[in-house]
Amino acid sequence: MIESSTELGCSIPANTPHAVSVALPKWQDNVDYEEGKERVLSRMVTGYPRFFIHKEIQKLISVCNRKFAKPEETCLLFPTRKAAQRCKEFLNSYYIPSAPATQMRPRLAEISVIPPKDDVSPTLSKLITLHVVLFPEDAFKIAKSFWQHSGEGISSRMAEYILWLMQTQQYGQSYLENGSGALSRRLSFKNRYSNPKVFCSSQLYEQSSTLEGHASLNQPTFEENRYVEERYGRNLHIAFADKAKVVLKRRIAGTMGVADKTEIDDLDHMVSSDLATSSTAERGVSDVTEDDVYLFSCGMNAIFHAHHYLLAAFPPRKSVCFGFTYTDSLKVLQKFGPGCFFFGNGSSEEIDELEKILEAGEKILGLFCEFPSNPLCKSPDLKRLRALADKYDFLMVIDETLGNFINVAVLEWADILVSSLTKVFSGDSNVMGGSMVLNPQRKYYHKLKDVIKAEYEDNLWEEDAIFLERNSRTFRERIAKIDENAEALCDFLNDHPKVKKVYYPKYITPDIYLQYKKAKGGYGGLFSLTFHTDLASEQFFDALPAAKGPSLGTNFTLACPYTILAHYVELDWAAQYGVEKGLVRVSVGLEDKDILLDNFAKALDAIKQ
Structure with missing residues (x-):
């Protein structure tokens, strides 16, 4: 059985400094989290990274506040100047100062860190520039919404690395106290390999915003984490990051076969030798190569940039969100650019409605959908939608995160394919990533390539790769x-x-899903359940012997009260589209099948009404 955290607020997986999920084991824990109750928030060691600012990033924000912020200001941190500028523009659009004549406006700053010449990696021996967006404290909620919707914020591993550089004996304390100068002197590297265990109790994690005592006795230091991963965790040296990205792109493009077990740790071999299979067989589209694949910091960042590239390539028009997609996908289309049409049921009747709008002369930019959808597992009729796209000259962006290209072939119908690599592609729930694939057979392929060439920035942090x-x-x-x-x-x-109902592609719009399911593919690892009463949902969830927290696609079974977490402030709105308040979403893992069946039977037995 894969270890999972059961203590409220602890990381999932347990003892994982960069975990992407957090334990919310009881139904009421999730409600109290959404309501901001201190009993939950005070115990959270981590959280889903776009919703919860990682502790390492919080510490780095504190450093930048002391260096740059005026009284009543705070900041968020970004990996590139363009990303910081987009956050500033978002604040300027949505933040209304309480006193316009006197209130401060958002502004940008930069801080550069020069790693030592004898650092562990040629890749990271270059200047690292952190881009800081400063804004009034009362604008934090708006800035945080940009962080969440866009996925543009810095990686927690990037923050950890910069903090490690800053907190050496020569520089750390004087820099933190005085906020002076770039860190350009050589830094000592003091390895401390003792006591690498991370205890789960949240009391052992440093709560202070300062860096003093950052490396507690019970929390591994940056160098300990790196040593353990490279020595015992099968991780390659960070100097191989660029080659790792090439391998990632080839896997995603479907142009890399499965390497021999003796070759799996040799990236030089995997990059230089011909391990390719037919890309047509893998993706269903000819001529897809690694050059058509782009990596991003997370899946939502891939969606955000797909929309951004469409806006840069074509006249500004509304897009279409087809089906009840993950919440932030809709927010991106609503808040960035001219807005969108929302067809939340994703049905054939709504395709008829869309067609009427188009026949009436409405021009749209692109149609965004998921295959299948999260959390109801509905499969949109891609062939009908593609026919409309070709007839009325708009682009299709398909999110294949739940389907994944081992189970389904959908690139043929897309102009752009996006996916969250954080999910089943990774599985370990310890790193964020996203991808975007262009279909080289589509009309606007070359136009998109030109725009992306001018706009794209590789913001996937090296260690994350x-x-x-x-x-x-x-x-x-x-x-x-x-x-x-x-x-x-x-x-x-x-x-x-x-x-009451099981939402799973085998039972929900199966006639459509089967048209795109590969011969050896399955139905995916995600499903949702509803029960006859809200109390039954709570009883089932509380009794289920499984990890409970946000995210999906993990190697262990993970459950959450999805509607509570994603739509707590709009429950009635979500219910209009069949997303009930009591819905429980389950992401299935690698546990023994009989154990899983037994665990779910026990949870059902706990329903007493």
Whole structure:
């Protein structure tokens, strides 16, 4: 059984400094989190990175506040100047000062850190520039919404690395106290390999915003984490980051076969030798190469940039959000640019409605959809939508995160394909990443390539690429096991009298899903459940022996009360589209199938009403 955290506020997986999920084990914990109750917030060691600013990033924000911020100002941090500028523009659009004549406006600053010449990596021996957006404290909520919707913020590993550089004996304290100068002197590297264990209790994590005592006795230091991962965790040296990104792109493009086990740790071999298979067989589209794949800091950042590139390439027009997509996908289309049309049911009837709008002369920029959708697992009719796109000259952006290209072939119908690499592609729940793939057979391929050439910035932090490459080596075999487990669970639950409905591609719009399902593909690892009462949902969730927190696609089974977490302030709105308040979303893992079936049976037995 894969270890999972059960203590409120602890990382999932347990003892993972850069975990992308957090334990909210009871239904009420999730409600109290959404309501900002101190009993939950004070115990959170981590959280989903776009929603919760990682502790390392919080510490670096504190450093930048002391150096740059005026009284009543704070800041957020970004990896590039363009990203920081977009945050500033967002604030200027949505922030209304309480006293316009006197209130401060958002502004930018930069801080550069020069690693030592004998640092562990030629890749990181270059100047590292941190881009700081400063704004009034009462604008934080708006700035945070940009951070969440766009996924543009810095990686927690980037923050950790910069803090490590800053907190040496020569520079750390004087820099923090005086805020003076770039860090250009050589830094000592003091290895401390003792006591690498991270205890789960939130009391052991440093709560202070200063860097004093940052390396506590029970929390690994940056160099300890790196040493353990490279020595025992199968991670490659960070100097291989650029090659790791090439391998990632080839895996995503479907142009890399499965390397021999003896070659799996040799990136030089994997990059230079011909390990390719037919890209047409893998992706269903000819001529897809690694040059058509772009990496991003997270899946939402890939969606954000897909929309950004469309706005840069074509006249500004509304887009279409087709189906009940993940919440931030809709927010991106609504808040950035001219807005969007929302067809939340994703049905054939709504395709008819869209067609009427187009026939009436409405011009749209692009249509965004998921295949299948999160959390209801509906599959949109891509062929009908593609026919409309070709007839009325708009582009299609398909999010394949839930389907994944091992199970379904959907690139053929897209202009742009996006995915969250954080999910099943990685599986380990310890790193964020996203990808975007262009379809070289589509009309506007070359126009998009030109725009991307001018606009694209590789903001995937080097160490994150190393983790993604390592984690994704086994994604094919993991998906097969997860598919098998999920189908067995859903077949069991679908016939149970205490379950109101199972949302799973095998049962939801199966006629459409099967048109795109590969011969050896499955139905994916995600499903949702509803029950006959809200109390039954709570009883089931509280009794379920599984990890409970946000995210999906993990190697372990992970459940959450999805509607509570994603739509707590708009429950009635979500219910209009069939997303009930009591919906429980489940992401199935690699556990033994019989154990999973037994655990879900126990949770159903706990429903007493």
